Amino acid sequence: MSTQLSLKSRLSSTVASLKPSGIRRFFDLAASMEGVISLGVGEPDFVTPWRMREASISSLERGHTAYTSNAGMLELRVEIQKYLEERFSVSYHPESEILVTVGASEAIDIALRAILDPGDEVLVVEPCYVSYEPVIRLAGGVPVFLKTTMENQFKLTPQELETHITPRTKAIIFCYPNNPTGGTMTADEWKTLLPIIEKHDLLVISDEIYAELTYGRMHDSIAALPGMKDRTILISGFSKAFAMTGWRLGYVCATPDLLAGMLKIHQYTMLCAPTMAQMAALEALRHGRSDMERMIESYRQRRNFVVDGFRQIGLSCHEPDGAFYAFPSIASTGLSSAEFAEKLLMEEKVAVVPGDVFGESGNGHIRCSYATSMEQLKKALDRMGNLMGKLS
Amino acid sequence: MDSKKQRELLHLLEEDSRMSAEQIGKMLAEPTEVIERAIATLEAEKVIVKYPALINWERVEDHPYVNAMIDVKVTPKRDVGFDEVAERICRFPEVKAVYLMSGASYDLSVVLEGKTMREVATFVSQKLATLDSVVSTATHFILKRYKHDGIELEDRDEDRRMVVTP
Ligand SMILES: Cc1ncc(COP(=O)(O)O)c(C=O)c1O
Numbered sequence: 001m002s003t004q005l006s007l008k009s010r011l012s013s014t015v016a017s018l019k020p021s022g023i024r025r026f027f028d029l030a031a032s033m034e035g036v037i038s039l040g041v042g043e044p045d046f047v048t049p050w051r052m053r054e055a056s057i058s059s060l061e062r063g064h065t066a067y068t069s070n071a072g073m074l075e076l077r078v079e080i081q082k083y084l085e086e087r088f089s090v091s092y093h094p095e096s097e098i099l100v101t102v103g104a105s106e107a108i109d110i111a112l113r114a115i116l117d118p119g120d121e122v123l124v125v126e127p128c129y130v131s132y133e134p135v136i137r138l139a140g141g142v143p144v145f146l147k148t149t150m151e152n153q154f155k156l157t158p159q160e161l162e163t164h165i166t167p168r169t170k171a172i173i174f175c176y177p178n179n180p181t182g183g184t185m186t187a188d189e190w191k192t193l194l195p196i197i198e199k200h201d202l203l204v205i206s207d208e209i210y211a212e213l214t215y216g217r218m219h220d221s222i223a224a225l226p227g228m229k230d231r232t233i234l235i236s237g238f239s240k241a242f243a244m245t246g247w248r249l250g251y252v253c254a255t256p257d258l259l260a261g262m263l264k265i266h267q268y269t270m271l272c273a274p275t276m277a278q279m280a281a282l283e284a285l286r287h288g289r290s291d292m293e294r295m296i297e298s299y300r301q302r303r304n305f306v307v308d309g310f311r312q313i314g315l316s317c318h319e320p321d322g323a324f325y326a327f328p329s330i331a332s333t334g335l336s337s338a339e340f341a342e343k344l345l346m347e348e349k350v351a352v353v354p355g356d357v358f359g360e361s362g363n364g365h366i367r368c369s370y371a372t373s374m375e376q377l378k379k380a381l382d383r384m385g386n387l388m389g390k391l392s
Numbered sequence: 393m394d395s396k397k398q399r400e401l402l403h404l405l406e407e408d409s410r411m412s413a414e415q416i417g418k419m420l421a422e423p424t425e426v427i428e429r430a431i432a433t434l435e436a437e438k439v440i441v442k443y444p445a446l447i448n449w450e451r452v453e454d455h456p457y458v459n460a461m462i463d464v465k466v467t468p469k470r471d472v473g474f475d476e477v478a479e480r481i482c483r484f485p486e487v488k489a490v491y492l493m494s495g496a497s498y499d500l501s502v503v504l505e506g507k508t509m510r511e512v513a514t515f516v517s518q519k520l521a522t523l524d525s526v527v528s529t530a531t532h533f534i535l536k537r538y539k540h541d542g543i544e545l546e547d548r549d550e551d552r553r554m555v556v557t558p
Contacts, residue, residue: 021558023556023557023558026556027554027555027556027557030555030556031554031555031556036555038553038555038556040555040556040557041553041554041555041556041557042557042558043553043557045551045553129558130558131558179558297400297403301400301404301419301420302419304418304419304420304421305415305418305419308418309418351555351556353556372551374408374411374415374419378415
């Protein structure tokens with residue numbers, strides 16, 4: 001008989017204590033069923049526009065298959081600098097303040113690892129992207145959750161921020177436009193938070209991966225506000241706006257001291273981001289604007305359609321101004337998010353993600369991605385209407 | 393309705409002309425009546441010309457159509473140039489499209505649809521080539537259509553995403 005070591009003794013205690021992702025559980029459940037319409041997908045339904053695919057193929061043909069510099073091709077960093085400046089009025093030096101990463105995911109990881117000492121607290125604006133909490137823990141930090149609500153359009157308020165700050169608080173992390181709520185923040189709303197951030201000398205990790213996906217007005221980056229660039233780590237990437245999720249390409253921008261720290265981790269763990277993906281990203285920034293605009297227009301139309309649809313079937317839903325998620329409340333049904341999502345899946349074969357997967361304040365909501373065809377959206381709304389009929 | 397919304401409306405109809413005014417209204421955040429009125433106006437102004445279905449005949453068994461593109465060289469006439477002969481060619485029901493071309497070694501490009509190869513051949517030799525101003529013709533049969541009216545006719549990219557992702 002072989003002696004089996006217990007898991008606990010082989011895995012680090014931090015890893016052993018991480019909860020498995022709630023998304024994973026729902027994926028397994030939905031994947032085991034036939035004929036499911038999915039509103040559970042957190043990525044664009046567009047295939048990467050051809051010009052980016054073509055640029056990557058052509059670079060392969062020319063033999064661009066070697067490592068690039070650790071921070072990413074300088075040409076690409078220069079394009080990123082121009083793009084951020086032009087779109088969001090934030091300016092970073094391409095050689096010392098921009099680092100190309102393996103997705104925004106890697107950027108989040110190295111940002112946290114670069115700044116945290118064991119026990120440091122990081123404020124996390126909830127509901128939030130599922131990775132923040134585990135990645136903070138893996139970096140030795142302690143997540144502290146700040147709540148947002150539908151009544152406030154899922155915006156962070158100064159009161160909520162201030163009450164959770166302690167002497168151990170090192171940073172705050174959030175994503176606006178938000179996954180899963182679609183909430184956004186305006187420059188004026190950011191300004192109400194700045195005095196608190198400054199008073200407590202917080203670092204800000206701003207995940208702006210959905211920055212291009214706003215409907216009605218341009219995204220306001222917190223990094224563009226007076227005095228904020230020096231304390232902000234701006235994270236973004238190509239996954240969402242350019243429909244390039246599988247390419248694994250993102251970037252992080254910060255002051256040279258912070259960036260140098262992140263670069264150390266990146267260089268010893270990743271070396272550099274994939275070369276073919278960098279080639280495609282270069283093309284995206286240089287010539288992909290119209291492809292992006294076409295996709296955004298389509299998301300906006302579908303946003304209008306689904307939000308109206310939810311309200312018609314009796315689910316209250318704030319109008320999301322960004323990303324491609326709606327986050328309707330299912331509280332009126334008396335069910336928990338997980339119960340509702342499971343019932344919807346089992347009885348009507350529509351997959352959505354229970355809101356509490358994104359943190360406690362997501363309970364009572366479900367995340368519905370409208371990055372899917374109109375035909376599927378129509379069917380999904382009909383089926384959800386059926387369930388609502390049965391529940392009332 | 394502003395001109396940007398009007399363009400969006402046209403794009404939506406071009407994509408799927410069977411979409412209802414109600415649905416379009418929701419997508420563009422406009423009342424159904426406004427959409428209905430806008431469509432009626434666009435139809436009256438002949439901006440919307442027709443609501444055709446794009447059929448991939450290759451997929452229809454025993455499809456009875458052959459398509460050809462014919463390069464036609466003509467002698468332009470005083471005062472009317474190419475217009476007179478082009479208009480005459482347009483009137484043949486077999487003719488699907490007629491374009492005046494620049495930079496080519498011919499003048500008019502004529503797109504033709506016939507039931508059989510023989511029918512196309514007969515049309516060219518008896519009707520087109522015998523027109524007064526026509527100097528010569530060169531007929532190219534279309535063997536396979538890969539893309540038509542902006543639509544790729546081969547299998548479209550299916551949704552390869554997993555059912556649930558972060
Ligand atoms: C808020 C947020 N940040 C980061 C990511 C990951 O992006 P990437 O594909 O660039 O790693 C996602 C993906 O869903 C996200 O929703």
